Amino acid sequence: xxVPVKGDHVIGIVTAKAGDVFKLDVxxxxxAALSYLAFEGATKRNRPxxxxxxxxxxxxxxxxxxxxxxxxxxxxxxxxxxxxxxxxDGFLFKVSLGLIRKLLAPKxxxxxxxxxxxxxxxxxxxxxxxxxxxxxxxxxxxxxxxxEACEYMTAEQRRQALAKFLGK
Amino acid sequence: FMQRGLDSQTKKQLEEEEKKIISEEHWYLDVPDLKxxxxxxIEERSFIPCEDLVYGRMSFKGFNPEIEKLMIQMNSKCKxxxxxxxxxxxxxxxxxxxxxxxETLVGTIGKKFLRKRDQRxxxxxxxDDAVDEDRNSxxxxxxxxxxxxxxxxx
Numbered sequence: 001x002x003v004p005v006k007g008d009h010v011i012g013i014v015t016a017k018a019g020d021v022f023k024l025d026v027x028x029x030x031x032a033a034l035s036y037l038a039f040e041g042a043t044k045r046n047r048p049x050x051x052x053x054x055x056x057x058x059x060x061x062x063x064x065x066x067x068x069x070x071x072x073x074x075x076x077x078x079x080x081x082x083x084x085x086x087x088x089d090g091f092l093f094k095v096s097l098g099l100i101r102k103l104l105a106p107k108x109x110x111x112x113x114x115x116x117x118x119x120x121x122x123x124x125x126x127x128x129x130x131x132x133x134x135x136x137x138x139x140x141x142x143x144x145x146x147x148e149a150c151e152y153m154t155a156e157q158r159r160q161a162l163a164k165f166l167g168k
Numbered sequence: 169f170m171q172r173g174l175d176s177q178t179k180k181q182l183e184e185e186e187k188k189i190i191s192e193e194h195w196y197l198d199v200p201d202l203k204x205x206x207x208x209x210i211e212e213r214s215f216i217p218c219e220d221l222v223y224g225r226m227s228f229k230g231f232n233p234e235i236e237k238l239m240i241q242m243n244s245k246c247k248x249x250x251x252x253x254x255x256x257x258x259x260x261x262x263x264x265x266x267x268x269x270x271e272t273l274v275g276t277i278g279k280k281f282l283r284k285r286d287q288r289x290x291x292x293x294x295x296d297d298a299v300d301e302d303r304n305s306x307x308x309x310x311x312x313x314x315x316x317x318x319x320x321x322x
Contacts, residue, residue, distance in 0.1 A: 005214040009224045057225060082225040082238045104221035111226070119229030126216075126224070133231070 002027040002097060002127040004063035009083070011092065011125030012071065014054045022050055024058075027094075027127040030068050034058065038072035040080035048085070055086040055131060057123055086123060090133030091140050097128050099151045110150050113162055114143060 004010075004026060012024030012032060023031040034056065039048040050056070062070040073083040103111060103124055111122075120134035120143055130147060134140040142165060150158060215221070223242040227235035 003213075007216065008214050081242075082223070082235060101215065101221070104224065106220055106222060108222075115228035119227075119231040121227045121231045121235065122225075124224040124226070126214075135231075 001029075004028045004032065004060050004069040005126075006060050006063045008063070008126040009057065009059045010071075010127040011086070011123060011129040011131055012056045012058065012127075013092075014050055014052050014056060017050070017052060022056075024056060024071060026069065026071075027129065028069065032060070032069040032071045034071045034073070038074050039084060040074055040078070050085060055090075055092060056084065057086055057125065058083050086131055087133075090121070090131050091144055092129060092131045093144055093148065094128050095130055095148060096151060097126070099147075100124055100126060100128060100130075102150075103147075109155065110147070110158065113159070114146065117143075117162065117165060 002010075010026050012026045012034070014022050014034075015025050015031060016023040020036050022034045022036065024034050026032045036042060036047050036050070037044075038058075038061075042048050056071075056073065058071040058073040060069055061072045073080060075081050075083075102108065114120075118134065118139055120132060120139065122133075122143075123131040125131075130144075132140050132143045132147070134143060146158070146161065149161075153161070223239065225235055226239060227233075230236065
């Protein structure tokens, strides 16, 4: 179970739109709130195009046990720096929080090995959600399966599995 | 007689007794005040700084060039701090360059004022300029010397 922490980058799913505020499901005990002004270049007239069911990568502005967590898609300096609506296509799946920690470690072998396979895009949320996008559906599913299985495979098994794909 | 006064006195006594009873009922600490220790413990709920985790958005083999630029930026933030320290050291070395440039600046500004007089000198060689003697007297021989120096080449 994920506990929202201030400053954490997470992937959220928009569940409701209540006036000027979006409700995001973050995998915690409460839905997080995201204001439409918390995007780069957003003004009252220039609203971001967010629909229910969209994926959003943002960080927590406020996250304590007494209050509803609040998210923003903007830096302290006002730049989006990669945060915001995650584009079309791609695949979202859940893994354990421990695996995310492993994957985000400074020199992660899993990611280094995967990056040599073929071009793809990866977004890791600290709430246990991973979003993958590759050129074909097959490639995307391969990456998903490898990442899910990485939790229980040893390094050797992983290299064997990857070698099969490199051979293909 | 004194009943009203007595009444007020008894009332006051009664009030005082009530206050005593109430204050005795209040619990208070008999322990000497403990010094407030500054807590040496800082609570950190996120483990991003603990393990120095990388930014969560990544792209490989040029799938999304903007995110690849971001990756370089984010990961070089750690190195940028080191680079800033080095820049400060280099700034000390460039003081010499600053001094040299300052000297040339003075020279160029000085030439600005000389040029007009040089033009006058060039136009009217015969006239004696009494106004600014030193510079002109220094320049004329030097220029003539230069001109003289050129002649053998011709």
